[in-house]
Amino acid sequence: MSKKSRDDGEPKKLKNKVYMKELRKLQEKLCHLQDWVKFKGLRAIIVFEGRDAAGKGGTIRALTEKLSPRVFRVVALPAHIQRYIQHFPTKGEVVIFDRSWYNRAGVEYVLGFCTPEQHDHFLEVCPDVEKYIVSNGIQLIKIWLESSEKEQKRRFEARIEDPLRQWKLSPVDLLSRKRWFDYSRARDLMFKATDTKEAPWYILHSDDKKRARLNCLAHILDLMPYKKVKQEKVEMVKRSMKHAYDDQKSLEGRKFVKEKY
Numbered sequence: 111m112s113k114k115s116r117d118d119g120e121p122k123k124l125k126n127k128v129y130m131k132e133l134r135k136l137q138e139k140l141c142h143l144q145d146w147v148k149f150k151g152l153r154a155i156i157v158f159e160g161r162d163a164a165g166k167g168g169t170i171r172a173l174t175e176k177l178s179p180r181v182f183r184v185v186a187l188p189a190h191i192q193r194y195i196q197h198f199p200t201k202g203e204v205v206i207f208d209r210s211w212y213n214r215a216g217v218e219y220v221l222g223f224c225t226p227e228q229h230d231h232f233l234e235v236c237p238d239v240e241k242y243i244v245s246n247g248i249q250l251i252k253i254w255l256e257s258s259e260k261e262q263k264r265r266f267e268a269r270i271e272d273p274l275r276q277w278k279l280s281p282v283d284l285l286s287r288k289r290w291f292d293y294s295r296a297r298d299l300m301f302k303a304t305d306t307k308e309a310p311w312y313i314l315h316s317d318d319k320k321r322a323r324l325n326c327l328a329h330i331l332d333l334m335p336y337k338k339v340k341q342e343k344v345e346m347v348k349r350s351m352k353h354a355y356d357d358q359k360s361l362e363g364r365k366f367v368k369e370k371y
Contacts, residue, residue, distance in 0.1 A: 121318065129320045136327040137176040144181050146336035151201035153248045154334065157210045160255030161293060162283040163265040165316040165323075169255065170208055172323040173330070184208060199248065211236070215300040220292045221285060233303035240309040250309045251333055253326060254297070255316040259290060 124132075147154070156173075158166045174182050185197045186208040199205045214232040218224040224232075244250050257265075266287060269279040286293055305311045312329060316322040 121321070123318065124320045124324075126320075129324070132324050133172060133327075136324060136331065137172075139331050140173070140177060140327065142338050143331060143334055143336045144177050145339040145341070147204060147334075148181060148202040149339045152204075152334075153199040153201060154204040155199060155243070155248055155250050156204065156206045156330065157212070157250070157252045158206065158208055158255065159210065159212050159216070159252070160314075160316065161257055161262060162286045163262050163269070163278075164255035164257040165319050166208055166255055168319055169314075169316070169323050169326050170206055173327055174206065182206060198243075212300065212304075215304070216293065216296050217282065217286070220289055220296050221282070233299065236304050237306050237309070240304070240306065244308045249334065251330065252304075252309060252311050253329075254301075254311050254313050255322065256313050257316045261317040262287060262290075 146152070158170060160166055170184060174184060181202065182204045183197075183199075184206045185194070187193055187197070194207065194211050197205060197207075211232075214224055214229065215236075219226075219229040240250055266279065266283070269275045301311055314322055314326050314329070
């Protein structure tokens with residue numbers, strides 16, 4: 111896939127036709143991965159973290175939209191690590207955390223929702239907790255979406271102007287922009303303490319949302335090798351005409367949704 115640069119040095123935006131074609135290929139592979147996860151009874155956790163407006167939601171949707179929510183399950187809870195443990199995967203399940211216990215390392219620390227001592231304690235114990243998770247047979251994948259200051263500003267301004275996206279913009283989001291470098295320092299401290307051999311962080315450049323989504327899906331597939339599971343061929347069955355009747359006429363007199371379109 112071509113990645114030619116524009117005159118300003120930035121890679122050209124992907125054409126939607128190219129993006130959808132590549133996305134389809136990756137999502138088909140993810141369906142094979144899903145079959146493998148169920149077949150082998152695997153357990154995995156994928157953590158998505160990053161700055162506000164970095165593109166976590168869209169990336170997670172691209173990952174999960176063609177998969178069963180019973181196998182690839184999304185969890186989004188504003189809580190500390192003890193609240194998340196109850197949502198850990200059972201056999202044959204991948205749990206995706208849209209933000210996670212790393213709230214303590216980011217927003218809680220920067221905005222004063224925890225004490226410096228609590229923050230230090232989290233960074234100290236987190237690697238041991240994650241090592242324990244991995245030692246119990248759960249694959250842990252941690253992805254940090256990194257967007258530039260310029261791109262975050264553009265996305266925030268777009269949310270302010272678009273009434274369909276204003277719900278995405280909270281007072282906390284605006285504070286995160288005001289305190290950009292505080293969040294950068296918190297990120298750096300988090301990486302220093304929790305980027306471990308057992309549970310490394312993977313940084314995903316996300317200024318170009320389409321490329322970021324494709325790169326993320328391809329990366330997850332690389333980290334979770336699979337084999338195609340042989341499936342029985344599905345054939346369409348014929349409708350039985352036994353006890354047949356006019357099942358549309360029997361709906362007469364019921365309330366229907368008005369067809370405006």
